[in-house]
Amino acid sequence: MRVIGITGSIACGKTTVSRELIRQGFPVIDGDKIARELTSSRGPAVESIRSAFGDSYINPDGSMNRRLMGQLVFSDPGARERLDQVMAPFLHHSVMQKIEDVRASGSPLCFLDMPLLYEKGYDRYCDTVWCVWLPEEMQLQRLMKRDGFTRGEALSRMRAVMSSDRKADLAQVVIDNSGSVEDTLSRVSELLETEMNRTRTTARRRRTSAENIAPVNAAAVRRPDPVPSRLSVPDLSGGVERPDSFRRKPAERKASWVLPRWLTAALIALAAVLLVSFTSQLLMNSYLVRQKEKHIEEQQAIDRKYPIMYKDSILASASEFNVSPSLIAAVIMNESSFRPEVESGVGARGLMQLMPDTAEWIAHKLKIDHYSFESMKKPETNIRFGSWYLNYLGSLFNNDPLCVICAYHAGQGEINGWLANPLYSQDGRTLEYDRLPEGPTKLYAGRVIRDYGIYKAKYFTETDPVDPGSAASAAP
Ligand SMILES: CC(C)(COP(=O)(O)OP(=O)(O)OC[C@H]1O[C@@H](n2cnc3c(N)ncnc32)[C@H](O)[C@@H]1O)[C@@H](O)C(=O)NCCC(=O)NCCS
Ligand SMILES: Nc1ncnc2c1ncn2[C@@H]1O[C@H](COP(=O)(O)OP(=O)(O)OP(=O)(O)O)[C@@H](O)[C@H]1O
Known part of the structure; x- marks a missing residue:
């Protein structure tokens, strides 16, 4: 199963992308939703939050007061760190469990929608990461419009996390959401098509390589059998009727093409060894070429991700x-x-x-x-x-x-x-x-x-x- 991270800064469009994935039937693990469940009424993280922040941050129904907590943590980085430390083990446990549940369901893909994927190190669990990206000013406008924030409130939330540009630099795939929603959704469909083709090709490759192993082994093991029976043809005169041209004296027959059994067996064994070694050499060469290409791709990715300036x-x-x-x-x-x-x-x-x-x-x-x-x-x-x-x-x-x-x-x-x-x-x-x-x-x-x-x-x-x-x- 491939785990695909969906990330991006606040209000860049992760939910818009995730909704489309869910609509198309793919499993999506939602980091914000998990955090909400953990801090809902009698949620597992509530008591730790009460100890770290006090009773005033807990509602009468036993859930975390999100509005108050939001106001605190987006204006005080120390409090944000404290909240992150309290939430980290709960979040980690829950995310890991959900990934395992999706794996057990047999799904070929699992999407992990986490705004703080890079900040919290969850990228290490992903095979690839898609970043939903917007230019900063557009992000600010969408955030103010959606949540009714002032410019200052919106900016303090945007600056609490890694910038949109930096996330896009780190991700393997960038989904530019500055056009229409339809544009974004058709890009998502394109990416899904690529992923599904990849899954199909991998499955096919696995099947084909399994099929390919059998004939190679069969060549080594089975082919010797019929050959000696033809080469040694001991009785050309009896049993099966043959044309005259085959009727030779025993002495001539022996001298012209019947090989001793031990030599025949040795030649066949040699042919089998050569065949196996030739095939494994071929496989080894193609493996080495693939490794080299992979290394070059990795180096290029590192070059892009790790520039040097000044x-x-x-x-x-x-x-x-x-x-x-x-x-x-x-x-x-x-x-x-x-x-x-x-x-x-x-x-x-x-x-x-x-x-x-x-x-x-x-x-x-x-x-x-x-x-x-x-x-x-x-x-x-x-x-x-x-x-x-x-x-x-x-x-x-x-x-x-x-x-x-x-x-x-x-x-x-x-x-x-x-x-x-x-x-x-x-x-x-x-x-x-x-x-x-x-x-x-x-x-x-x-x-x-x-x-x-x-x-x-x-x-x-x-x-x-x-x-x-x-x-x-x-x-x-
Ligand atoms: C701070 C809280 C109370 C604000 O709640 P609120 O309902 O106002 O916002 P919501 O949960 O919808 O989050 C909106 C966005 O804020 C950003 N955000 C959330 N938590 C944090 C954080 N700890 N640090 C920086 N940004 C954050 C994310 O981009 C998120 O998508 C809430 O987000 C929270 O409990 N955060 C801690 C849990 C967490 O780390 N969640 C993110 C999981 S990846
Ligand atoms: N292409 C688009 N054009 C115009 N508006 C859009 C587009 N994509 C998303 N939006 C709007 O922008 C806002 C933010 O989008 P969305 O909620 O998907 O972002 P998000 O990354 O999930 O946000 P958060 O980080 O808060 O979870 C929403 O009001 C959404 O309707």
């Missing part, structure tokens, strides 16, 4: 502050996807997403006169500040790579808390990936470590002062 600035800051250039590139990739102008809902700015007070403090440390936060839009300045900060975190956390990456995401205070907690750290000085609390920081760290490896292999050769390689082995 390489000179990265190298300059890496050498100035003794930080791995691959780590800087991986942080940029995950913070801004190499977009220097980007600003988050909480005001972090630029390639490495520096907050105003952190940037001002770094400017002071770097003794920069006439500093302004506007300069965080300049790639070389932003990279310089972010790299200085990575080095600073290295000095705080004994250069433990996982601590540095997690502190870049969650803040020093949070990581000090983790180090002090024996659940997360055995020695109080280092963190292990598998022990990290589930949540966005763990996901972020896993992605930075993965991307670090890719940037290191593709673009930089280095001996790293802060080398996340050791932590990478534990990452997903």
